[in-house]
Amino acid sequence: SHSIDLAVIPGDGIGQEVVAQGLKVLAAVLPQDVKLETEEYDFGARRYHATGETLTDADLDSLKKHDAILLGAIGDPSVPSGVLERGFLLKLRFAFDHHVNLRPSKLLPGVATPLAGQPAIDFVVVREGTEGPYTGNGGTIRKGTVHEVATEVSVNTAFGVERVVRDAFARAQARPRKKLTLVHKNNVLTFAGHLWTDTFHKVAAEFPEVTTDYLHVDAATIFLVTDPGRFDVIVTDNLFGDILTDLAAAVSGGIGVAASGNIDPSREFPSMFEPVHGSAPDIAGQGKADPTATVLSVALLLRHLGYETEAARVETAVAADLTERGDSVRTTDEIGDALAARVAS
């Protein structure tokens, strides 16, 4: 295709600032003959306050027409916890069947990490995106009384687990180390644990070259700080993936550089690319936000749309920028300009 039709959702807080840089780098890296069209959508706290809407059926119809979605961040302290998360972010991931939530972690030389000894870190987490404890299944009885009972149901299906496990095996197969670690808590969550573990073993038979490994989620957090080099590809459920990828981001350069893709590999729906970080209202509008995570999300977007050369160019530019930035303090815009200049040259 010689055009990209992109839905852009800047969102709340620093979302606006970082998305602007992501688009700047995208425009700079694309070949002349690729036409980039963008349509901006005003989702998030402002629209919620103005209209009470988070994401309507009409919104979904509009979004569905695009090739992909670039999202900044959604969330604001003025909105009760859960409203935008469940009503927008998760609603969109579920509506567009974003079952592969891809979150790479790579610690580059010279990049700050809280870990001693600058360990080698280069792995990717394939987080399931449409099941587990994220389905909104559950409820409350006798709310507000001393007899209240609140439940949350983790729903796991053979269909849902198998497709994400197979995707993770394929990704592991394509990497030099070819290693896949399943993370779960199958000694306690035995129903879901059996399904995940049995599916993992079944699909493993299709990928004889991939080395497999299993860790309980608690043990996985230990290895993420004591021996992150042991990981190549991790596949895990929605909630464990949420937790592990924040920790992974923290040890591999910080949340300011962690990118993610919410992918529907079947391409029935547009996939969505977003930084792992939130809207950071405390620093919004000050030009302090690091747009690197958004720019790396643009690289994932490019790869998803088949622009592998351009994706790699963006990643190389970010790597060079990160290793060379040292203690320099630059604005959001300056970092975006620097990255755009690197990818253009």
Next chain:
Amino acid sequence: SHSIDLAVIPGDGIGQEVVAQGLKVLAAVLPQDVKLETEEYDFGARRYHATGETLTDADLDSLKKHDAILLGAIGDPSVPSGVLERGFLLKLRFAFDHHVNLRPSKLLPGVATPLAGQPAIDFVVVREGTEGPYTGNGGTIRKGTVHEVATEVSVNTAFGVERVVRDAFARAQARPRKKLTLVHKNNVLTFAGHLWTDTFHKVAAEFPEVTTDYLHVDAATIFLVTDPGRFDVIVTDNLFGDILTDLAAAVSGGIGVAASGNIDPSREFPSMFEPVHGSAPDIAGQGKADPTATVLSVALLLRHLGYETEAARVETAVAADLTERGDSVRTTDEIGDALAARVAS
């Protein structure tokens, strides 16, 4: 009381070795006039293979008569995942209403940590122990088919949440910094999240001196590696507590020194004290296991039974041993002997 009647469950793997050291230190620290009686129970993999039993009603009746329980570790690769965990460890925690799972983390000077810069770490996690996704609630339909659905239900009650939150506030109140952080994921798990958050705010009114704070579980893992000093007391649900305390152990001296208490503060049932680590079958029987976590669990046991002076003596001995041990390689027994000598003097 001038006697302690202790149930001892060495368990599997390194459990035997580390419990022996815990008992050695306990005997050494107790005043002459306190009579220590111990009864050993043969739970774990050996008994499971021999009889198919993990923990019977008769076992629970016997255990119930003791003042407290000291546990080494339960678990062996020869037993399918989940059998001993659900059939013994969790069964016991639930049967004896161990709703306060207490897990302190303190990084001592000179003790190895994967974190750069040896940050100050001194906090305690109060993990709920009888609810959440640990209840065994859930199930599987169409097992083994492409239509399998497996669920796990997190059950949260006002009764269960309020008592553990109140316990955590009381512990925060008794500490110099008086700070309590609630960790949950209330933006996604909104049913349970509301109950936890509302209860937290309600109980906070009873403890005006305690500073409160809320973090999503994913963000909490970030702070545990970037700014662990921000934590004083953490209160959280069963599964989040499981994950956070392994990470906490990893950053504050390792799983070899992490102690825990499974406490019924009402004292209707005996409380159980155990190292956070597992049975480590790979190093079992070699005298390589570090008994420190078990010895620190003995300190928690002493404190629970009212022997505050003795508990503090054990903790001081461990602190001195840890800061002075350097790179010395000692056997399990040698570490136990050194600690026993320190507490006796």
